[in-house]
Amino acid sequence: xxxxxxxxxxxxxxxxxxxxxxxxxxxxxxxxxxxxxxxxxxxxxxxxxxxxxxxxxxxxxxxxxxxxxxxxxxxxxxxxxxxxxxxxxxxxxxxxxxxxxxxxxxxxxxxxxxxxxxxxxxxxxxxxxxxxxxxxxxxxxxxxxxxxxxxxxxxxxxxxxxxxxxxxxxxxxxxxxxxxxxxxxxxxxxxxxxxxxxxxxxxxxxxxxxxxxxxxxxxxxxxxxxxxxxxxxxxxxxxxxxxxxxxxxxxxxxxxxxxxxxxxxxxxxxxxxxxxxxxxxxxxxxxxxxxxxxxxxxxxxxxxxxxxxxxxxxxxxxxxxxxxxxxxxxxxxxxxxxxxxxxxxxxxxxxxxxxxxxxxxxxxxxxxxxxxxxxxxxxxx
Numbered sequence: 001x002x003x004x005x006x007x008x009x010x011x012x013x014x015x016x017x018x019x020x021x022x023x024x025x026x027x028x029x030x031x032x033x034x035x036x037x038x039x040x041x042x043x044x045x046x047x048x049x050x051x052x053x054x055x056x057x058x059x060x061x062x063x064x065x066x067x068x069x070x071x072x073x074x075x076x077x078x079x080x081x082x083x084x085x086x087x088x089x090x091x092x093x094x095x096x097x098x099x100x101x102x103x104x105x106x107x108x109x110x111x112x113x114x115x116x117x118x119x120x121x122x123x124x125x126x127x128x129x130x131x132x133x134x135x136x137x138x139x140x141x142x143x144x145x146x147x148x149x150x151x152x153x154x155x156x157x158x159x160x161x162x163x164x165x166x167x168x169x170x171x172x173x174x175x176x177x178x179x180x181x182x183x184x185x186x187x188x189x190x191x192x193x194x195x196x197x198x199x200x201x202x203x204x205x206x207x208x209x210x211x212x213x214x215x216x217x218x219x220x221x222x223x224x225x226x227x228x229x230x231x232x233x234x235x236x237x238x239x240x241x242x243x244x245x246x247x248x249x250x251x252x253x254x255x256x257x258x259x260x261x262x263x264x265x266x267x268x269x270x271x272x273x274x275x276x277x278x279x280x281x282x283x284x285x286x287x288x289x290x291x292x293x294x295x296x297x298x299x300x301x302x303x304x305x306x307x308x309x310x311x312x313x314x315x316x317x318x319x320x321x322x323x324x325x326x327x328x329x330x331x332x333x334x335x336x337x338x339x340x341x342x343x344x345x346x347x348x349x350x351x352x353x354x355x356x357x358x359x360x361x362x363x364x365x366x367x368x369x370x371x372x373x374x375x376x377x378x379x380x381x
Contacts, residue, residue, distance in 0.1 A: 046092050054133075057138070059113055064109065076177075077110075080110065081113045087114070093255070094254045100112060118213055123212035126290065128291030131166050135162065135163075143174065154178075155180050157341070158183065160180030160320075165295045171299050176302055178302040178305070181354070182308065186319050204274045213266055214267060217262075220260075302329060303329060304332035307334075308337070310336055313340070331365075
């Protein structure tokens, strides 16, 4: 089928105008359907079981492959955690675009912590609650199931910042390997967020006090304003122009579902995220206090792999690279991928670079030397 601009070069044939009119009508109809009904797609398809839950939060344990069964007990388990801003299934989007699927296929014992979708009753949840009450309990459950005292932790986006706070406060709880991927550590400068969130007219306290939890569209709008022309105009035109392209829609649908399926942000955690991190950059100053514990990054002893995205406009690569300057890890490495914030985990570039790097790095550091004995207390805090 010819493109519209090609048809107009041959405008002398009235039959072409009929074809143009028909094609545009079908395209408009399909575009309208996609806008009204949303894409029909299934996400999070890697087989798993919910092995622990608390409030809205769930811990998923993925079914082992034959490769993992043969090596069971030889490697330590891996826990993935994501941000509060979007849904965790970005790590297990669809077959072929799933970091979880890849890691399970490589023989790792994989767990995923999903924070869920907070309601107004969760407005007082803080980072102290998330680290001390949720993350630690999920880790204890994983240790009991895997029968491994030691484990690896991979945090993506804000999930890596949360994982880093855990690693700094609990350096002796069995964490051997820490991977942070597109995770901000140094908040000293961002070309847009720094100006917006430090503006005297941005009253985060009033926002939280009025709303309780921050609605997902508010967070989404703020992120989209980083590239407004692309997010509000050209992306919609691209969708309209490909509304009848089945291959395009197949790739677009799961990502679009994820983008528009954001959870609310617990108000108290949002207040701290803005004030302590973006406004005051307390994390690298050892001034963040959560649940009565001061977060001192120099106390992190786990092996560290920090992965940044060269084209990331949400979390700048230098914000991630800063981990090497502040973390106390002896074994630490920075790895950069030439892509953006989301592409670092679901794109062709991710398949070629990010996924193998993570798996290869973990392979060298995941032999289980300290399985859990009957004397080890893993009943939680």
